[in-house]
Amino acid sequence: MTVHAPVPDFAAARQAMVDSQLRPVGVNDPAVIEAMSAIPREKFVPDEQKPLAYVDGPIPLGDGRALPPPAVLGRLLTALTALRGERALVVGASTGYSAAVLAKMGLKVTALESSAALAAIARGNGVEAVEGPLAKGHGKASSYDLILIDGAVEQIPDALVDQLVEGGRIGGAIVEQGITRLFIGRRVGGGFGFQPIADASTPVLPGFERPKAFTF
Numbered sequence: 001m002t003v004h005a006p007v008p009d010f011a012a013a014r015q016a017m018v019d020s021q022l023r024p025v026g027v028n029d030p031a032v033i034e035a036m037s038a039i040p041r042e043k044f045v046p047d048e049q050k051p052l053a054y055v056d057g058p059i060p061l062g063d064g065r066a067l068p069p070p071a072v073l074g075r076l077l078t079a080l081t082a083l084r085g086e087r088a089l090v091v092g093a094s095t096g097y098s099a100a101v102l103a104k105m106g107l108k109v110t111a112l113e114s115s116a117a118l119a120a121i122a123r124g125n126g127v128e129a130v131e132g133p134l135a136k137g138h139g140k141a142s143s144y145d146l147i148l149i150d151g152a153v154e155q156i157p158d159a160l161v162d163q164l165v166e167g168g169r170i171g172g173a174i175v176e177q178g179i180t181r182l183f184i185g186r187r188v189g190g191g192f193g194f195q196p197i198a199d200a201s202t203p204v205l206p207g208f209e210r211p212k213a214f215t216f
Helices: 011-024 031-039 048-054 070-080 099-104 116-124
Strands: 061-062 063-067 086-091 108-113 129-131 144-153 163-176 179-188 191-199
Touching: 011 031, 011 070, 031 070, 048 061, 061 116, 061 129, 063 086, 070 144, 070 163, 070 179, 070 191, 086 099, 099 108, 099 144, 108 116, 116 129, 163 191
Parallel strands: 086 108, 086 144, 108 129, 144 163
Antiparallel strands: 061 063, 163 179, 179 191
16 A cells, blocks of 8 residues: 655645745745745745645755755845836746746846756756856846846856946845855946845855955
């Protein structure tokens, strides 16, 4: 006799994610809440991980990558004040979850992914995914109002900053002295500055390592 595990109530899990993970950390933008309440996160994780789709932690996706916790995305999108009609680039889009949330919010989204396997999954999930080195961005498209780096990096490449419009924003996580912090940056007057907004555990994206300092 084959015993089948019960199918999780994903709708209830999604609502619990909003109530217990997003709202308590200040995710209060109605557009962010509405989009993350609507997009089925379980579609964007491997079959064996679906029961864990709404846990408060990273989820392995394969190819050495992981989906960041829901609160990380919620906090970044709230701080970025993403607006309907804006052009957005998601760097390290993996299976397309963050891109799908932004699209649900009414943004025009390009999803950049370096893994061909993950990009194919994103396309299967209805996300417009392009392939290429993450740190170079996707300059073939016009400039972006918003860039979401969907993972932790050691540095913010000039190539990404250069693809922002004046006043454009970048959100992501940066690793400094072993501590990972969420940050928001803005391009103003030809310059770029960023500030941390919270400590957070976020999966690392490949290709953003700082050059090693030369030592004798």
